[in-house]
Amino acid sequence: MSNPSILILPGDGIGPEVMAQVTRIIDWYGNKRDLAFDVSTDLVGGAAYDAHGVPLHDDTMARAMQVDAVLLGAVGGPKYDDLDFSVKPERGLLRLRKEMDLFSNLRPAQCFDALADFSSLKKDIVAGLDIMIVRELTSGVYFGEPRGIFNEGNERVGINTQRYTESEIERVARSAFELAMARGKKLCSMEKANVMESGVLWREVVTRVHADYPEVELSHMYADNGAMQLVRAPKQFDVIVTDNLFGDILSDCAAMLTGSLGMLPSASLGAPMDNGRPRAMYEPVHGSAPDITGQSKANPIACILSFAMALRYSFDQGAEADRLEAAIETVLADGLRTADLLGEDGVTPVSTSGMGDAILAALD
Ligand code: NAI
Ligand code: MG
DSSP: OOOOEEEEEEESTTHHHHHHHHHHHHHHHHHHSSOOOEEEEOOOTHHHHHHHSSSSOHHHHHHHHHSSEEEEEEOOOGGGTTSOGGGOHHHHHHHHHHHTTOOEEEEEEEOOGGGGGGSSSOHHHHTTOEEEEEEEOSSGGGTEEEEEEEEETTEEEEEEEOOOOHHHHHHHHHHHHHHHHHTTSEEEEEEOTTTOHHHHHHHHHHHHHHTTOTTSEEEEEEHHHHHHHHHHOGGGOSEEEEOHHHHHHHHHHHHTTSOOGGGOEEEEEEEEOTTSSEEEEEEESSOOOTTTTTTTOOOOHHHHHHHHHHHHHTSOOHHHHHHHHHHHHHHHHTTOOOGGGOOSSOOOOOOHHHHHHHHHHHHO
16 A cells, blocks of 8 residues: 655745654654655745746646645745735635635644643643634635625625535534544534524534534534633633634634644645545644744744644544654653743743754654
8 A cells, every 4th residue: 555645835934944844753754653654745825926926836736636635834925915816825725725625624722731821811721721623614704695895875885695505514513523522522513593594504503413423512602602711711612613704713712822823733624535534734823924934933833733633634643643742742841942932031942943853852
């Protein structure tokens, strides 16, 4: 059998810097754990625009459809800010998400003990936190028709439409129940069924899908209350599933419970491929960080944790994902910090590759 395949798209800014550390870790798995991957690399975002005049070449798109998983760094930067909307770096990312039909966006919010002081909340509220927000990514108000700015009488009206079909709700609900089964068997679904018909349908369909996962404890919450509860007592949750708009807001809110942008991974999953695993793309939540590009300051952990998610969700290597996360935990407990994780206690920061060195040493 051939090795599992990964397409790496480092992108722009710090993307290639953090991805270089991931590549070292992928090599470590091949050498030390007999877990080799067929890795290929290609361009996305500004880097692709510079080479081809488009933020994602058709050949790259075709390759993304053929591999077991895509790992993406980050796209964009000031150099591309004035480009026409149709060729902006972000369009490369959007095309990947759309053509791969990645409807289920997983955003973990996990608090490493060593970083609990970093949260804006009290330490005991976030210490040990490990929750997962599942955001529907390909429908809802960001895509619904009609949309636009129209003339109405003697003024203009801005319109967006929250629209969900039953099958769109069902597939993301299923993905969330599957995750809950593999985790703490607790799922909370968030909508605004009190004021939105799309929320009523959402609640109905999630409840129906629940019948296939009777072991999972399902609860429903209005999304505004959900926002309050996330800040008040986040550890009450295990998996949360919600729509595109609420998920955008709630996942950013949950992310900040745990500290730096440099620590946050994500996965975007689609329908199962021939190998039974979902079509998938993994990427850090952060952008290309032009303010620190080229200074060896970038924290590679968000990107490395994204690879850990790939091990878990695309390659059936949950134990190896645990191993990698434990190595990161060890390094943080030892006090290693990239510049973004520094408080005021005068610790000297390590470089991007210094953090990579330490994680590899901890893996050994
Ligand atoms: P950003 O995430 O790139 O940076 C925000 C702040 O966090 C900066 O001060 C940056 O230095 C810091 N930061 C981010 N990642 C870090 C890391 N790994 N280690 C240490 N510090 C880190 O967001 P910003 O500045 O709003 O956007 C910069 C560019 O990135 C823009 O062109 C934007 O369009 C693009 N972007 C791309 C995304 C993607 O590729 N998924 C997501 C967000 C923004
Ligand atoms: Mg957002």
